[in-house]
Amino acid sequence: MKIGILYSRIRKDEKLLLSELRERGHDVTKIDVRKHQFGLHDTTAPVDDLDIVVDRCLATSRSLYATRFIESYGVPVVNSPETAEICADKAKNSLALAEAGVPTPETKVAFTKESAMDAIESFGYPCVLKPVVGSWGRLMAKIDSRSAAEAILEHKATLGHYEHKVFYVQEFVEKPGRDIRVLSTDGEPVAAMTRSSDHWLTNAAKGGETQAFELDDEALELVAKASDAVGGGLLGVDLMETGDSYTVHEVNHTVEFKALNGTTDVDVPATVVDWLEAKASEKTAAEAVA
């Protein structure tokens, strides 16, 4: 297949993907989105003959626009701009999960310091304040007291970009020192791992220790539902254990998988490329029918 990779930085994840694609003899076009313009009818990016484009943009803003433009040219792109739009924003992410009946932490969005403080007080302490756009555990605040809340809200309101004035307040979930990352393709798990830390943030990017995890039936069902809720695709579904069940706190759309690949026995890039080949075949089959 002819496959395009949208990127602005080649991480180990992209190197794994590129290596697998080239080993299978696929025609790979790397597209550095920083070097191109995207017009209403065409682009300087070489996408015309591609069977499929994979969005691996590191910057969320670029991911959102580049996928939207490329889809408008009639080129299949994964993940879709619709999925990207939901996953890129924690508020939209939470809403989509709740609307689909997926258990997710109780969340309130407020637009002023005062109403955000009311939301925080309604949850009690500790609770969590997150940026609506952000990743790798950055700018996350666990709030233990009213005085801490006042300080954080003032800092965000005074120093932040306008998005930081969208206050995303969430209940604090008492998890057992770990959360679960599931890589899935259209709801089908590729592999799963736990991320453990003494810190309340357990992200692998924050140094959380990773270990392979076997999903039970309930988790499998939640991963499928969470994937459907955001429109499917190649996703990182994050769950927390709540004692007798799970809660899904977010779904990531430009998911990193190098830690998972090193943790589980699954050949993650090979499984992802299997899925990409199937997606590209769907497009070819659809064109043949038309």
Place this chain on the structure above:
Amino acid sequence: MTEAECAECGATLDLADDLETGEIIDCGTCGAELEVIDVNPPVLDRAPELEEDWGE
């Protein structure tokens, strides 16, 4: 193994054979993050600073 010069301190870096344009490498001498601008021949430049919307 190929070599290139650090754009920050001028030190010579030994580079892996599977170098990719767009990849980031660290200079072992000054610690700078360097972006691979080209691979044939290898050219390195200072990597962009972390942006707030970067991530997964």
